[in-house]
Amino acid sequence: MIFQVDFQAGKPVYLQLADQIRHAAASGRLRPGDALPSLRPLAEELRINRNTIAKAYAELEAQGVIETLPGKGCFLKDNHSALTQQARQRLLLTEIDEAVVMAHQLRVDREKFLALVAERLDYFESKASAAGEGAKK
Amino acid sequence: MIFQVDFQAGKPVYLQLADQIRHAAASGRLRPGDALPSLRPLAEELRINRNTIAKAYAELEAQGVIETLPGKGCFLKDNHSALTQQARQRLLLTEIDEAVVMAHQLRVDREKFLALVAERLDYFESKASAAGEGAKK
Amino acid sequence: MIFQVDFQAGKPVYLQLADQIRHAAASGRLRPGDALPSLRPLAEELRINRNTIAKAYAELEAQGVIETLPGKGCFLKDNHSALTQQARQRLLLTEIDEAVVMAHQLRVDREKFLALVAERLDYFESKASAAGEGAKK
Amino acid sequence: MIFQVDFQAGKPVYLQLADQIRHAAASGRLRPGDALPSLRPLAEELRINRNTIAKAYAELEAQGVIETLPGKGCFLKDNHSALTQQARQRLLLTEIDEAVVMAHQLRVDREKFLALVAERLDYFESKASAAGEGAKK
């Protein structure tokens, strides 16, 4: 379980971490119930302050992605997403629109764009199912 | 040409403006060569500081989306995107991945997700062609 | 003798315990000389760590509320309060001021506030005298 | 407008500040609409970090006591207390109980306690009405 942070990226380090954990959850690298790395060891490994990681975890907990048991650790939740169907769709549409606008700005046409989307869906799904196989052993 | 800003959104006002102009460009509401609203009238209409608008325009100019002709105004550029094919694709993949991860997190399945993407592509394309018709008149 | 702890309360468990013991002493549910519950049984009943209870007792002992006889247990002291008259009054005024400020903030008027104070005094006194009756049997 | 902080008090500095501001509001030294001291000047005066004051203000804003206008400053709100009658009474009872328990522990009897409460009510009311007179001039 190795995460990477880029100090030059402009994006806050704690958000980089939170995104990587979300990606790990989506790709099955992290599965519900799994423990996340403890603050201190991970901070040492990434050479950042413990609080920066704590902030990333706090962000994820506020969004219901993980749960933290003080004195025990942080664990990936069995994510049921308490939001309504409508609210979830609104969140998702925002993300989709950003990708669509970026595609237009970069002059990527509809065909190419849909192909890229399908490719990324395949990518995440294959990693998730591979992780599922791995867990069965 | 009406923009809207939300002071409660947490997102900086100048970025809200820049995003809306990018969206307007993607949907054809603004076309290459079009003039953007002048600082003073727009600032008055939106009840924000002229500096905030100037900052949004500066942001867009730095990204090559618009160009500023001192004493004339700001105009939407014929967007060539100086980035290489590879760099453009990398940027776009990041956006697509965020949408895919969000879909996973919200438990939106592949079918539904692709349908939403197609819907948004249609939406932007229809607005762009409608704007094109309008421009012919 | 049943105490209750709330893990969601934000307040440290050991302080919740200590406060409840102080309340029990004020209301007469615990009387000078009474033994407090032993560590192990209480820890089991409340499903918390023995150290947490030990810490609550240590806190109370440091304040002179109870005394620990190694190998015997913990007992409620005949509370003499070693503080000077002046120091005691200062402590009490701080508590009173906080209640008064809160009343102002919540727009509770003088009449209502004094009525509430009298009500709470009655409540604690009635519990204390009832406990006194019980002890005589 | 001078506040004082005590680094030896055990109580977090930002809470000391928040309490003092609440007291100032209850005693009329600060009135609805009044501006609170700006972060930087006050931090310099009290020799503490700007963030510590910001945290005190954030606490008060979360409780609806003040409102902060970024770029403008922080202002005492016209406190209407959105809580229900029942919720307010519960908050207030907690404060009152703490004072009553402290009185018992310090062996202050009912008469003396009620006298002290009345004295503090008088004190705050006299300061508030004096401040009201001052404002009329």
Place this chain on the structure above:
DNA sequence: GTGGTCTAGACCACA
């Protein structure tokens, strides 16, 4: 050992 809080310094967004 675990996570949480308080304080701080540097930098950013905004008017």
Place this chain on the structure above:
DNA sequence: GTGGTCTAGACCACG
């Protein structure tokens, strides 16, 4: 000039 954010270090609460 205003307040806000990000990162950090030291210390605390808890098991």
